[in-house]
Amino acid sequence: MKKLLFSVFFTLLLSALVFAGGQQEEGxxxxxxxxxxxxxGGGIVQFNSTKSMEKTDANPYPYNELxxxxxEWEAIHPEYEVEILDQSYxxxxxxxxxxxxxxxxxxxxxxxxINAADLGGKGWFLPLDEYYDKPNPYIEGNxxxxxxxxxxxxxxxxxxxxHIYSVPLDHIPIGIIYNKxxxxxxxxxxxxxxxxxxxxxxxxxxxxxxxxxFPLYVWYDIFLEGSLFADLLPQIDVLRPDGWSDAEEIVRAxxxxxxxxxxxxxxxxxxxxxxxxxxxxxxxxxxDAFGNFLQGKVAMMEGxxxxxxxxxxxxxxxxxxxxxxxxxxxKEDSPFGGKGIVRGSAGYSSTWFLTNSAKEKxxxxxxxxxxxxxxxxxxxxxxxxxxxAMMPASLDAEVSPLFEPLVDKAVExxxxxxxxxxxxxxxxxxxxxxxxFFLQLVQKYxxxxxxxxxxxxxxxxxxxxxxxxMIQKNNWDTSAW
Amino acid sequence: MLKNYKRYGQYYLLLLPAFILLIIFSYYPSFSxxxxxxxxxxxxxxxxxxLDNFKKILNDRxxxxxxxxxLILIGAGLVIGNVPQIFLAELLFNLKNRRLSExxxxxxxxxxxxxxxxxxxxxxxxxxNPSPEGLMNSILLKLGGDAKGWFGDPQMAxxxxxxxxxxxxxxxxxxxxxxxxxxIPESVLDASKIDGCGTMRRILFIDFPLIRSQLKFFIIxxxxxxxxxxGFQLLITDGGPGTSTMVPGMWMYKNAFKYVKFGYAxxxxxxxxxxxxxxxxxxxxxxxxxxxxxx
Numbered sequence: 115m116k117k118l119l120f121s122v123f124f125t126l127l128l129s130a131l132v133f134a135g136g137q138q139e140e141g142x143x144x145x146x147x148x149x150x151x152x153x154x155g156g157g158i159v160q161f162n163s164t165k166s167m168e169k170t171d172a173n174p175y176p177y178n179e180l181x182x183x184x185x186e187w188e189a190i191h192p193e194y195e196v197e198i199l200d201q202s203y204x205x206x207x208x209x210x211x212x213x214x215x216x217x218x219x220x221x222x223x224x225x226x227x228i229n230a231a232d233l234g235g236k237g238w239f240l241p242l243d244e245y246y247d248k249p250n251p252y253i254e255g256n257x258x259x260x261x262x263x264x265x266x267x268x269x270x271x272x273x274x275x276x277h278i279y280s281v282p283l284d285h286i287p288i289g290i291i292y293n294k295x296x297x298x299x300x301x302x303x304x305x306x307x308x309x310x311x312x313x314x315x316x317x318x319x320x321x322x323x324x325x326x327x328f329p330l331y332v333w334y335d336i337f338l339e340g341s342l343f344a345d346l347l348p349q350i351d352v353l354r355p356d357g358w359s360d361a362e363e364i365v366r367a368x369x370x371x372x373x374x375x376x377x378x379x380x381x382x383x384x385x386x387x388x389x390x391x392x393x394x395x396x397x398x399x400x401x402d403a404f405g406n407f408l409q410g411k412v413a414m415m416e417g418x419x420x421x422x423x424x425x426x427x428x429x430x431x432x433x434x435x436x437x438x439x440x441x442x443x444x445k446e447d448s449p450f451g452g453k454g455i456v457r458g459s460a461g462y463s464s465t466w467f468l469t470n471s472a473k474e475k476x477x478x479x480x481x482x483x484x485x486x487x488x489x490x491x492x493x494x495x496x497x498x499x500x501x502x503a504m505m506p507a508s509l510d511a512e513v514s515p516l517f518e519p520l521v522d523k524a525v526e527x528x529x530x531x532x533x534x535x536x537x538x539x540x541x542x543x544x545x546x547x548x549x550x551f552f553l554q555l556v557q558k559y560x561x562x563x564x565x566x567x568x569x570x571x572x573x574x575x576x577x578x579x580x581x582x583x584m585i586q587k588n589n590w591d592t593s594a595w
Numbered sequence: 596m597l598k599n600y601k602r603y604g605q606y607y608l609l610l611l612p613a614f615i616l617l618i619i620f621s622y623y624p625s626f627s628x629x630x631x632x633x634x635x636x637x638x639x640x641x642x643x644x645x646l647d648n649f650k651k652i653l654n655d656r657x658x659x660x661x662x663x664x665x666l667i668l669i670g671a672g673l674v675i676g677n678v679p680q681i682f683l684a685e686l687l688f689n690l691k692n693r694r695l696s697e698x699x700x701x702x703x704x705x706x707x708x709x710x711x712x713x714x715x716x717x718x719x720x721x722x723x724n725p726s727p728e729g730l731m732n733s734i735l736l737k738l739g740g741d742a743k744g745w746f747g748d749p750q751m752a753x754x755x756x757x758x759x760x761x762x763x764x765x766x767x768x769x770x771x772x773x774x775x776x777x778x779i780p781e782s783v784l785d786a787s788k789i790d791g792c793g794t795m796r797r798i799l800f801i802d803f804p805l806i807r808s809q810l811k812f813f814i815i816x817x818x819x820x821x822x823x824x825x826g827f828q829l830l831i832t833d834g835g836p837g838t839s840t841m842v843p844g845m846w847m848y849k850n851a852f853k854y855v856k857f858g859y860a861x862x863x864x865x866x867x868x869x870x871x872x873x874x875x876x877x878x879x880x881x882x883x884x885x886x887x888x889x890x
Contacts, residue, residue, distance in 0.1 A: 208852035236639035397725025397744025
């Protein structure tokens with residue numbers, strides 16, 4: 115009996131091995147086409163096809179535009195086959211590091227540039243600089259592929275080593291969604307245009323018994339930092355003068371004492387960060403802001419395109435809503451204010467990286483061609499606008515009517531010579547450890563766990579450590595500074 | 596030896612696949628982690644940095660805060676994971692009506708079928724929701740108190756975590772304590788009755804000493820799980836607000852998978868491993884199980 119069990123076990127094991135080997139061999143005989151695998155993820159919404167194209171309550175936004183475009187591209191390039199994952203990995207480094215380290219990532223992988231900066235320099239992503247200097251064959255008369263993107267936003271995708279590793283597909287519509295009915299009840303007739311007016315508006319709404327304002331992310335914190343540091347740009351943006359401060363330039367500014375962590379300007383930034391939270395409700399860190407906004411309890415909510423779409427489409431909504439750009443920081447608000455920042459868009463969001471898997475499989479050229487096809491303005495508009503959550507990355511692509519007022523505002527601000535959204539964001543470009551440290555620290559300060567002196571002292575310590583680490587990790591030549 | 600192998604060789608061979616899988620998936624990662632703790636491994640390359648990671652641990656402010664949070668959570672976890680369970684097990688053990696006792700046992704065990712993630716979400720989204728409509732805040736407001744920020748308030752976030760699952764009765768711990776009580780020989784209980792021992796004296800001097808094995812098991816496991824655990828933080832709080840719910844496990848995870856500092860994360864893991872080992876050895880030395888006490 116025992117011998118019989120033993121024989122059965124090993125026969126099964128052997129059969130499994132032989133079967134697995136046979137499968138592989140059979141598969142390899144069929145592998146005539148080169149397969150490009152796409153993760154399909156995005157910064158705010160995914161491009162993966164929905165399970166069904168039937169619009170229902172459970173599936174309110176059926177989508178398969180990426181799949182359709184890939185099928186069209188396959189028809190032009192029969193030597194390739196494109197596979198889009200059913201579900202994106204979401205760009206989280208905990209998911210993608212094992213894939214990249216094991217060379218099993220999709221050929222085109224989504225992750226946010228802010229997450230990816232720590233993953234650079236390991237050979238996991240392929241630099242795309244040379245491809246961006248070539249013409250996009252799908253756009254008539256195009257000389258360089260990179261010409262179809264907003265130059266400063268495009269530059270802001272560069273890694274600390276100076277190379278560009280990703281292709282942008284969309285950019286983020288951003289601003290403040292507000293409840294018109296609450297504004298009326300609170301006797302507010304004009305929208306706030308400056309930080310001071312925003313605070314006055316919050317007070318009036320709070321006095322009327324409503325929650326005045328709520329953030330969903332730290333968008334306005336980025337906007338505030340840019341507003342307060344923008345006038346230092348001529349001193350900071352010197353290594354690669356392009357209208358924004360990259361990681362090396364920020365580190366150089368720190369080393370040269372231009373950006374002082376415990377200086378007066380940063381102290382002002384922290385003061386305004388806390389002042390902004392003055393009328394926030396108890397426990398705001400775990401508050402369901404959007405849910406409460408839709409229920410008509412919150413007057414203003416920072417939101418991106420998807421929130422605007424969801425507010426518009428919400429069947430339960432019983433109020434009228436509007437959309438306004440971020441109030442500027444004026445000289446009256448702060449001695450460091452007065453420099454405008456472009457509103458309406460927060461720059462590129464869904465960035466797809468070409469991975470080491472593509473290099474190993476020999477699909478690099480195909481994947482690049484596919485990305486050129488997807489960023490061709492009319493294709494880019496189809497890819498992005500169907501979702502009504504983002505705006506296409508290509509400059510000439512049409513924008514969804516829902517976001518047109520935002521684009522108009524961005525263009526108006528650009529014409530007024532306002533600075534770019536990325537003009538100075540110290541904690542956004544010094545790696546994810548510094549990024550999280552900053553956010554934790556600001557939370558502690560805003561919730562009065564620590565004083566401003568303690569906050570700035572801790573930040574100074576972390577900055578010193580991060581700066582040295584960045585210099586060492588990126589082999590920056592400090593003598594050239 | 597050879598004779599033994601000939602006789603039992605097939606069994607060793609049958610064990611081999613499981614053993615190989617254990618080596619690949621359990622032993623190899625653990626032992627490689629020991630080595631990586633002395634490097635600056637970033638998932639692609641690793642250089643030897645000696646004791647640098649451990650020096651950094653000594654100056655790591657967030658790690659220190661997380662250890663203090665962990666100790667509070669372990670202390671609270673040991674109390675709420677054992678006291679209500681023993682209390683409930685005693686109540687049911689002393690219930691004379693056997694049929695009723697079985698029904699209660701069923702009802703109390705039923706709660707353990709609800710997935711922990713669901714319990715976490717119910718508590719964060721409904722019970723301890725910071726809005727005035729949150730269940731607990733509604734009660735507080737009705738009673739004339741103020742609404743609390745719960746998980747959004749750094750002063751209350753840890754306490755809110757401890758509150759999750761209140762009144763903390765039922766589940767596996769309760770069943771094991773009840774089984775321990777039911778395992779006490781009838782003769783011992785009869786003897787105590789004849790000697791005129793009251794319920795409280797019996798609980799203190801007979802029941803407790805005789806369920807010490809279970810208690811020891813839950814104390815050791817509670818400490819180990821408390822040092823290792825970070826599920827709640829990963830799913831709900833992310834260690835915040837600020838670092839108010841950060842624990843070493845979460846900090847290790849963040850260093851590895853968010854900051855790509857696998858070497859430093861390995862060194863935190865090594866320190867956690869050594870801590871668990873020391874605490875377990877101390878437990879084994881100072882808390883005697885029933886069998887050890889008798890034997």
